[in-house]
Amino acid sequence: MKQKEIDPYISLICTHCDFYKEDDLLLECAAFKVLKNMLQDGRIKPEEISDVFR
Numbered sequence: 137m138k139q140k141e142i143d144p145y146i147s148l149i150c151t152h153c154d155f156y157k158e159d160d161l162l163l164e165c166a167a168f169k170v171l172k173n174m175l176q177d178g179r180i181k182p183e184e185i186s187d188v189f190r
Contacts, residue, residue: 145172148182152189 142151149171150156174180 145175148175148185 145168149168153165155165171180171185175182175185
């Protein structure tokens with residue numbers, strides 16, 4: 137059985153959240169939408185998000 141691919145934004149942002157559930161990939165919270173938009177616009181870098189979880 138092939139494992140589902142996780143959206144890179146979900147992997148970067150959501151998997152660290154206490155509310156994240158692997159089977160709810162279609163649900164998006166407001167924080168996810170804001171961070172995803174900021175990443176797409178180039179206002180923040182993925183490394184900046186990763187650094188928060190260190």
